[in-house]
Amino acid sequence: MKYLLSLIYSIIAYILTGLVFLIIGIPILVLLFIVPEHRRYDNRVYFWLTHQFYFWILKAVFLPITYVGKHNIPRDQAVIFVANHQSLLDIPLLGYFAHGHHHIWLAWFALARNPFLGVVLRRMAVLVDTTTPQRAARNLIQVINHIKNNNHHVIIFLEGGKFSDGSVHDFFFWFCYTS
Secondary structure (H helix, E strand, O other): OHHHHHHHHHHHHHHHHHHHHHHHHHHHHHHHHHOOHHHHHHOHHHHHHHHHHHHHHHHHOOOOOOOOOHHHOOOOOOOEEEEEOOOOOHHHHHHHHOOOOOEEEEEEHHHHHOOOHHHHHHHHEEEEOOOOHHHHHHHHHHHHHHHHHHOOEEEEEEOOOOOOOOOOOOOOOOOEEEO
16 A cells, blocks of 8 residues: 555656746746846846746655755845755755745756756856866856856755775765855
8 A cells, every 4th residue: 555655656756847847947948048148147037937846846746845944045146055965956956945035056067968857057157177277277267257247046065075095985874055
């Protein structure tokens, strides 16, 4: 019986997630193509839609989510959100914390090759080229200047850490924000 109930919840979650992508995701993609580049990061409709997208995706998966310290996130100044990327839900969780405030993603440049994710990243993220330290530094300076000039949040997902022993270590089971 428990398995059957789990299966029913899973099917409903897939259907609801698909509906969220159709109803909210497609208009987001359309906006990305029609809004001129110089207006993308300040488009209120886009960020309102992304906030709705994050909210409804989190509702569609039926997972109980507890927010601790959400009231500590300032709404009137730029925040740098940093998360240890562990699941697909990390993206809507942190995006939801942005409260519809204008934000940019800091993403690894190779992710732009993904046919679906690349569409969004090439238009709404700063892609960090890590092939050389100089290129990475140039991209980070671009983000710093963007934050200073526009008061936008930055969302970063770390994919783990580099350690001197050369092995992959366990993820840290928390995330934080700093300003």
